[in-house]
Amino acid sequence: MKIENFIPKEHVMLTRADEKHLVIKEILTMLEDMRRIDSAERFYAHIIHRESLENTGIGRGLAIPHIRTETVNDLISVFAVSRNAIEYHSYDKIPVRYILLSIVPMEESTKYLYLIGMISWIFMDEKRKKPLGQAENRTQIYNVLKKNVKMYFDIISKKNITEMDSIDNLSGVPSFNLDLLIRLDHLYKLFDKGEKSSKITSKIDELRKIVDRKSLAYYERMRKKSLNPFAILEKNACMGCNMGIAPFYLAQVKESNNIAVCNHCGRFLIII
Template identity: 50%
Template sequence: MDLDYFLKKEQVIKVKSENKQTVIKEMVEKLQELGLIDNKDRYYAQIIHRESLENTALGNGFAIPHTRTESVNQFISILGIHEEGIDFHNEDESPVNYILLSIFPSKMSTTYLYFIGMMARLFSNKEKKGLLDEARTPAKVYAVLKKEAESYFDAISEKEIISAREGDSLTGVPSSDLDLLIRLDRLYKVYDGGDKADSILKKIENLKKLIDNRSLSYYERMRKKQNNPFAIVEKNSCSGCHMEIPPVYMRQITDRNGITLCTYCGRFLILV
C-alpha cells in the first residue's frame, strides 16, 4: 500500500483562505479542478454540515474535515497547508496549519481510519511534525508523508487494507455489538485455553449469529493479529498502544455512538 492510494502529489497544496469555511471551499474547488469530483457545491455543503455536528480539529495543528457519501465510489482527499494557521473553532483554540479533507463512500470508512491513523501518528510525534513544518513546500511535505506512509503501511498487510476498502465499514453498527464481541472473545479464550467442550463451541456459534457481519469480520481479523483486540480508554488514551485518542473520537466513545476503533492500533475501544 502506497501513499498515492490516499493522496497524490498534486493533491498536496498551499491554501490562502482566512477562515474554516472558505478554506474548505477552496480545497473542494481544487478537487473539482483536478477532476476528482463533479459537484463542488454539493460536497462543500456536506462537509460543512459534518463540521456543524462535530469539530474535526485533532490538535497539533491538524484537522480532518470529511464526509461519507455514496455519491463517490473511491477514496478522495486533499491536504491543504496554511502557513499562518487558521481558526478551526477547536477547543484548544490553537491555529490549524494542515487540513486533510476527505470524501469517501461508507464502505471505505475503515480504510479511512488506516489513513487517519498514519497521519495522526505523525502529527503526535514532535520530531516528525517538525520535519513537516520545516518542509514548507507541498512537494517537500508530500515527500515526508510518503516516507511515513512506507513505514506505517509496511506494518499492515495489504490484504487487510484491501479487505477494509471492499466493505469492512463499521459505520452504522450498533454499539451493542461491542458487548457481544467481548462475550465472544471470552468464550474463544476458554476454548483456546483447552476447554474444547461442544457446549462452548455451540455458544460461540450461537453468539456469532447475533453479531453484525461487519464487526464480526473485523473482530476475527483483529483476533488473529492481536492477543487482545480490545483496549480500555484510560485518560483519553488507548490502553493497547498507549496513544492519545483524538477528541473527535473521544466524543463518539462517551456518547456511545456506535463502535469506535483506535486510529493507531485498530483495537476496539471500551469506556469503563
C-alpha cells in the first residue's frame, strides 16, 4: 500500500494555528472548499463534541481528532503540520504540532486502523518523525510520509502475522482467556526448565482443555516464535516491540472485552 491510498497530497497542509479549535476549523474549511464535506460547521461540532469525551492528543506531538459518520462513503484524512505549538493536554504534556484529522465511514474501520498504525509507527521513532518538523512545504511533508509509509508496509509485509490476521483469528475471544494463557505459559516455562512432574503436566492438560481453541492455537504459534508471547500495553505502545498500537483498535477491544494482540509483533497485549 502507498500513502496515496490513505491521504492524497492535497490533504497535506502547513498551518500557523496555535489553538486546537482553530486548526480543526482550518482543516474542515479546507475540506469544505474542496467539496469533500458538505458543512465544515456541522463536522466541527461533531469533532469538538468527540474531543470533549476523549482527548485525542496521543503524545509525541501528535493529535488524531476523528469521528465516525454515515455521511461519507470513504475515509477522509488530512495531515497538518503547525508552525506553532498547540496546547492539546496530551498525556505526555508535549504540545501538538502534528494533526491527523479523520472522518471515518461507520462501516469502514480497517483502512483507518492501517492509517493510525502507520502514523503511530512514524511517531514512535524521533528519527522518522524529525524530518516532518523540518519540512518547509507540502511536497516535502508528503515525501517524508511517503518514504516512511513504504518502509512501514515493507516491514509488516515480511511478518507472518498481520494486523487483520491477528484481529480476525481472535475475534470474539473473551479477555479472561488471557489470564488462562498466562497461567499456562508459566507452567510451560516450569516444564521447560525441567520440572516435568505429573502435577505440572496434569495442570497443563487441564488448562489446555478449558482455554478457547483459537487463542490456544495462536498462543502455541507465538510461543514457538517468541520467548515471551505477552507484552504490556503502555501509552498506546506494545512494550514487546515498542511499536504504537492503533487507538481505534484498542477502543474496540476495551469496549468488547476481547483479547487484544499487537499488530506489529503479534504478542498478546496485557492492558493495565
